[in-house]
Amino acid sequence: MSTDHGHAHHPEPMAPVEARVAALEAVLTERGLLDAAAVDDIVTHFEDDLSPRNGAQVVARAWVDADYKVRLLENGTAAIAELGFSGPEGDHMVVVENTPTIHNLVVCTLCSCYPWPVLGLPPAWYKAPAYRSRAVREPRALLAELGTVIPDTVEIRVWDSSAEVRYLVLPQRPAGTDQLSESELADRVTRDAMIGVERL
Amino acid sequence: MTDLLADDVATMTGTAALPRENGTLAFRAPWEGRAVAVAIAVVERLGLPWDAFRHHLIASIAAAPERPYYESWADALEQLVLERGLTTAPALDAATPTERPTL
Numbered sequence A: 001m002s003t004d005h006g007h008a009h010h011p012e013p014m015a016p017v018e019a020r021v022a023a024l025e026a027v028l029t030e031r032g033l034l035d036a037a038a039v040d041d042i043v044t045h046f047e048d049d050l051s052p053r054n055g056a057q058v059v060a061r062a063w064v065d066a067d068y069k070v071r072l073l074e075n076g077t078a079a080i081a082e083l084g085f086s087g088p089e090g091d092h093m094v095v096v097e098n099t100p101t102i103h104n105l106v107v108c109t110l111c112s113c114y115p116w117p118v119l120g121l122p123p124a125w126y127k128a129p130a131y132r133s134r135a136v137r138e139p140r141a142l143l144a145e146l147g148t149v150i151p152d153t154v155e156i157r158v159w160d161s162s163a164e165v166r167y168l169v170l171p172q173r174p175a176g177t178d179q180l181s182e183s184e185l186a187d188r189v190t191r192d193a194m195i196g197v198e199r200l
Numbered sequence B: 001m002t003d004l005l006a007d008d009v010a011t012m013t014g015t016a017a018l019p020r021e022n023g024t025l026a027f028r029a030p031w032e033g034r035a036v037a038v039a040i041a042v043v044e045r046l047g048l049p050w051d052a053f054r055h056h057l058i059a060s061i062a063a064a065p066e067r068p069y070y071e072s073w074a075d076a077l078e079q080l081v082l083e084r085g086l087t088t089a090p091a092l093d094a095a096t097p098t099e100r101p102t103l
Helices: A016-030 A036-050 A054-064 A066-074 A076-082 A129-137 A139-145 A182-188 A191-195 B003-010 B030-046 B051-063 B069-083 B089-095
Strands: A093-097 A102-107 A155-160 A166-170
Touching (some): A066 A076, A066 A093, A093 A102, A093 A155, A102 A129, A129 A139, A166 A191, B003 B030, B030 B069
16 A cells, blocks of 8 residues: 555555465466466456447447537536446546547556446556656657657647546547448547557 | 367357357457466466356356456366466465556
8 A cells, every 4th residue: 555656556455365365366376277377368368359349339329429528528427327337446437538639549558447337357468667767757668669650730638547536548539430320439549548658 | 279279169060159249259458368378378388278268257156157258268277277286275365466557
């Protein structure tokens, strides 16, 4: 637990079951029965292929329903809960909107605070020190390396997640998608776009 | 992880079926994902069929039907590990942390 950063990132002790799973992993790893890299690979499999796409549904709804979008930007937590998504790691959600002149990027500089209920498990790179520091120091260069070139005319705003506030990026609706249904639109929304490392 | 094992995990039915929201898997916290991954890695390491874990999972759910799914999963994992003699309950007690580590 840390309280000397202005905002606490891990304010709560571990739940007994969380601690027990950590103990199982630690003991098995120590005895050479578990390979930490193998476990990470399996977690990655679930992140990439099976993670919840709740956030994509939120974005698609905002694209097709202007009133919903207003509510979403005013009170992210309540608007996301309208769709049935809530949870302890998503009870203070702030949604930030990309526009032609503003691009938003989400990071957690101190650890890996992340809105589980809408985005599932965080990708490994989100937790990497390089991403956490460079997202703040040189976001434009970092994004370019990730294949997302933001024109100099577009302002980049970086949002630092914490235990108190979790951010979700509302990407711009791609051009040429007028004919798509809400669920088809949701299929177009990627996790990376909702973190802000990709533009759709 | 073998795709075969991944399919075995993803296609479980009945009480053992992974919880889904709108068709996709739903983890409420990172430890749930870790618990799934550790179980798969252990089963793979021991060369067991997935059923070896699934039977423990069904038993753990049946023993406490009101318990959240992934808490039963964690219990099943512990039972499997103890049954196979990979560690002991006292060793687990000693290794159980009380605070979440800062990354």
